Amino acid sequence: MRLLTHNMQACNIKGVTNGFPFRVEAEEVMEKQVDFNADFLRNLFPKIEWKALVEASRAMGYHELPDEADSSLLDSDDFLQKFHRALPQLHLEEGAFVCPETGRKFPTALIKCI
Amino acid sequence: MKLKQLEALLGNLQQFSNPKVELEQYPTGPHIASRMLFTAENSFGDVSGKVVADFGCGCGTLGLASALLDAQHVIGVDVDPESLEIASENAEDLEVDIDLLQCDIKNLGWTGQIVDTVVMNPPFGTRRKGADMDFLFVALQVASQAVYSLHKTTTREHIKRSALRDFGACSAEVICELRYDLPQLYKFHKKKEVDIAVDLWRFVPRTN
Numbered sequence: 001m002r003l004l005t006h007n008m009q010a011c012n013i014k015g016v017t018n019g020f021p022f023r024v025e026a027e028e029v030m031e032k033q034v035d036f037n038a039d040f041l042r043n044l045f046p047k048i049e050w051k052a053l054v055e056a057s058r059a060m061g062y063h064e065l066p067d068e069a070d071s072s073l074l075d076s077d078d079f080l081q082k083f084h085r086a087l088p089q090l091h092l093e094e095g096a097f098v099c100p101e102t103g104r105k106f107p108t109a110l111i112k113c114i
Numbered sequence: 115m116k117l118k119q120l121e122a123l124l125g126n127l128q129q130f131s132n133p134k135v136e137l138e139q140y141p142t143g144p145h146i147a148s149r150m151l152f153t154a155e156n157s158f159g160d161v162s163g164k165v166v167a168d169f170g171c172g173c174g175t176l177g178l179a180s181a182l183l184d185a186q187h188v189i190g191v192d193v194d195p196e197s198l199e200i201a202s203e204n205a206e207d208l209e210v211d212i213d214l215l216q217c218d219i220k221n222l223g224w225t226g227q228i229v230d231t232v233v234m235n236p237p238f239g240t241r242r243k244g245a246d247m248d249f250l251f252v253a254l255q256v257a258s259q260a261v262y263s264l265h266k267t268t269t270r271e272h273i274k275r276s277a278l279r280d281f282g283a284c285s286a287e288v289i290c291e292l293r294y295d296l297p298q299l300y301k302f303h304k305k306k307e308v309d310i311a312v313d314l315w316r317f318v319p320r321t322n
């Protein structure tokens with residue numbers, strides 16, 4: 001399970017009104033090599049919930065992302081490299097997504113959001 | 115990747131071991147699946163480098179085909195955990211990464227405009243009326259670039275009208291007409307194989 005999916009998925013079990021973002025409980029995290037694609041990241045940046053990404057990546061032990069980010073950073077190669085490591089490269093292999101409202105846990109082997 | 119290579123890889127995937135009739139579980143064969151994704155990529159540039167979602171992914175055929183054609187990020191969604199398990203084994207065999215979510219399409223609730231392209235072979239709606247329309251409605255809400263889908267040719271006018279008038283699509287085109295061999299998975303099918311006419315659609319959502 002990767003953080004891009006985390007960034008779009010709200011917990012939508014019945015009755016939950018504010019199910020975004022899931023808190024992440026990480027047991028096993030893996031970083032996998034993916035080809036760097038700067039255009040993809042620049043394109044994606046305005047659509048991302050930055051704060052949710054930062055918190056989830058920190059919960060996975062990755063602390064390189066700044067608290068705040070705006071589009072001026074997209075000219076910085078250093079920033080793009082860090083963004084790249086968090087987004088396509090970090091994998092939550094074992095762990096859970098936790099609903100921010102009810103505390104209900106969903107194991108990430110299969111995130112269930114019925 | 116060449117079309118033939120893609121078709122051969124898809125032909126090796128594991129498919130539903132105990133298909134569930136009520137969920138209309140039958141796989142998209144390698145012939146149709148490879149052409150569907152190949153067209154999406156080579157004629158329209160909707161796959162490589164994109165965020166692709168596979169709705170009702172079953173054992174993952176369409177999502178895995180997208181990953182093989184270099185989609186940047188693939189998410190498969192299905193309500194059935196058993197087929198997701200198979201999809202995850204298929205991904206491992208092919209050495210590609212896809213994220214899998216167990217969810218009823220009607221309850222998806224994705225935020226933002228992150229998904230570029232949705233690919234799907236939804237239930238035709240023969241078991242639960244309107245299932246095909248639920249899929250199309252949600253797909254047109256989450257995709258920002260294109261939706262590829264298979265629907266029975268007999269429903270062509272209805273699909274076109276619903277997509278353009280009710281679901282806000284700005285275009286709805288049948289790209290090609292196919293023969294779909296539904297294997298005899300289900301007892302209520304009397305013949306050995308049921309050959310039905312199916313349209314491959316490309317929809318463009320309103321946001322474009």
Ligand SMILES: C[S@@+](CC[C@H](N)C(=O)[O-])C[C@H]1O[C@@H](n2cnc3c(N)ncnc32)[C@H](O)[C@@H]1O
Nearest residue numbers: 137140141142170171172175192193218219235
């Ligand atoms: C015709 S099969 C296609 C399977 C796969 N995409 C393929 O092309 O081989 C339809 C799939 O939709 C799933 N499905 C049916 N109703 C669903 C729903 N309401 N939400 C999510 N998935 C559903 C079924 O479990 C099944 O895997």
